[in-house]
Amino acid sequence: MDRAPGPSVRLRLTLSYAGFLMLAGALLLAAVWLFLLRYVPERALIVPSGTPIRYDVFPVRSNLLRVFAPRAAGVLAFLLVFGLVGGWFLAGRMLAPLTRVTEATRKAANGSLSHRIRLPGRRDEFRELADAFDTMLARLDTHVAEQRRFAANASHELRTPLAISKALLDVARTDPEHDTAELLNRLHAVNARAIDLTEALLLVSRAEQRSFEREGVDLSLLAEEATETLLPLAEKHGISLETSGEFAPTRGSEALLLQLTMNLVHNAIVHNVPGQGRVWVRTAVQPDAVTLTVENTGERLSPELAATLTEPFRRGTERVHTDHAGAGLGLAIVQTIAHAHDGALTLTPRPSGGLRITVELPVSGAG
Numbered sequence: 001m002d003r004a005p006g007p008s009v010r011l012r013l014t015l016s017y018a019g020f021l022m023l024a025g026a027l028l029l030a031a032v033w034l035f036l037l038r039y040v041p042e043r044a045l046i047v048p049s050g051t052p053i054r055y056d057v058f059p060v061r062s063n064l065l066r067v068f069a070p071r072a073a074g075v076l077a078f079l080l081v082f083g084l085v086g087g088w089f090l091a092g093r094m095l096a097p098l099t100r101v102t103e104a105t106r107k108a109a110n111g112s113l114s115h116r117i118r119l120p121g122r123r124d125e126f127r128e129l130a131d132a133f134d135t136m137l138a139r140l141d142t143h144v145a146e147q148r149r150f151a152a153n154a155s156h157e158l159r160t161p162l163a164i165s166k167a168l169l170d171v172a173r174t175d176p177e178h179d180t181a182e183l184l185n186r187l188h189a190v191n192a193r194a195i196d197l198t199e200a201l202l203l204v205s206r207a208e209q210r211s212f213e214r215e216g217v218d219l220s221l222l223a224e225e226a227t228e229t230l231l232p233l234a235e236k237h238g239i240s241l242e243t244s245g246e247f248a249p250t251r252g253s254e255a256l257l258l259q260l261t262m263n264l265v266h267n268a269i270v271h272n273v274p275g276q277g278r279v280w281v282r283t284a285v286q287p288d289a290v291t292l293t294v295e296n297t298g299e300r301l302s303p304e305l306a307a308t309l310t311e312p313f314r315r316g317t318e319r320v321h322t323d324h325a326g327a328g329l330g331l332a333i334v335q336t337i338a339h340a341h342d343g344a345l346t347l348t349p350r351p352s353g354g355l356r357i358t359v360e361l362p363v364s365g366a367g
Helices: 009-035 061-109 125-174 179-210 219-237 254-270 303-309 330-340
Strands: 217-220 240-245 249-252 279-284 291-295 344-349 355-362
Touching: 009 061, 061 355, 125 179, 125 254, 179 254, 179 330, 217 219, 217 254, 219 240, 219 279, 249 254, 249 330, 249 355, 254 279, 254 291, 254 330, 254 355, 303 344, 330 344, 330 355
Parallel strands: 240 279
Antiparallel strands: 217 249, 279 291, 291 355, 344 355
16 A cells, blocks of 8 residues: 655654653643742842841842743753653664564565564563464465465366376277277266366365355254265265264354265265274264264274374375275365364374264354
8 A cells, every 4th residue: 555654653752752751841840930939029028127137048039030941941952852862762672673573574475474573572562463473474374385285286186187088088089999988987987076176176265265154053963964865875885873962053054064064974984994884973062162073983093194184185095995086175174164163173093993083163152
């Protein structure tokens, strides 16, 4: 924004210091005049005859005023100079932290998000501002790095099905006798995967922008709907589903929260022990939050590996090798939707194998 140049804050503070100092000096001199000089007689004291003469000096108000006025003016002039010089120095010392914040802001505006202020000293308003700015820069730097990594991964993932489609078409062009039905089936599968990936990317973008209306939602009903929808998939893999819990009211997008629940249950089914696995879906209410917990059996996971499963395009191939070729965005979408609803996502490996995933969301009506 273009603004007309104006006086600096340091100059304004300096003038304020000098002005208040002169005002205090003027009030002090006025007090001296009002409360002291008012008792000095205006005329010379006449001593009646016969009165014993004392050699005391009796000042006259007019004489004192002639002597007092120039010196008072000199005092005010000194206070003016002292206030300007001292105020300029003090204002510079006081605004030095703000100068560092301004320099860091300019660097951040030019794209340098790695710079930190790290203002030393005890806590005060300026240091709280600097610490808050450093925290904002750290989060922004992390977010930008995640976005760049996400964009690079998305480009790679979208390029893969396109490259496969091109290769299939090239083979069909050079080999006219190639099985057309097989080619169409493979192209259909590749295009379906590309469409699923694109829809997942759009869903992540929508959740991150929080471009949805909030309404009352019962997580227990969403859990029942998700398990009923995915029951055929669980039966196909030989996985038993168990749903339990109580009324869990929260506020948000019913479609996004249903997608969150579907992703969690689907992930628990496909990354499980085939033929004998189990999945537990539970909802609960706490004083200030509602929880949705999805737990499954499976291979044992390390806490380090579990912490990386919410990264985009992380398919969890280290856990269970299945024929499921997902886009690697399931838990990333869950985390994005949870954060968009002011919630939290926690992944905890089960000691006996598998994973426990808990989503905490604000309870409906909580402040």
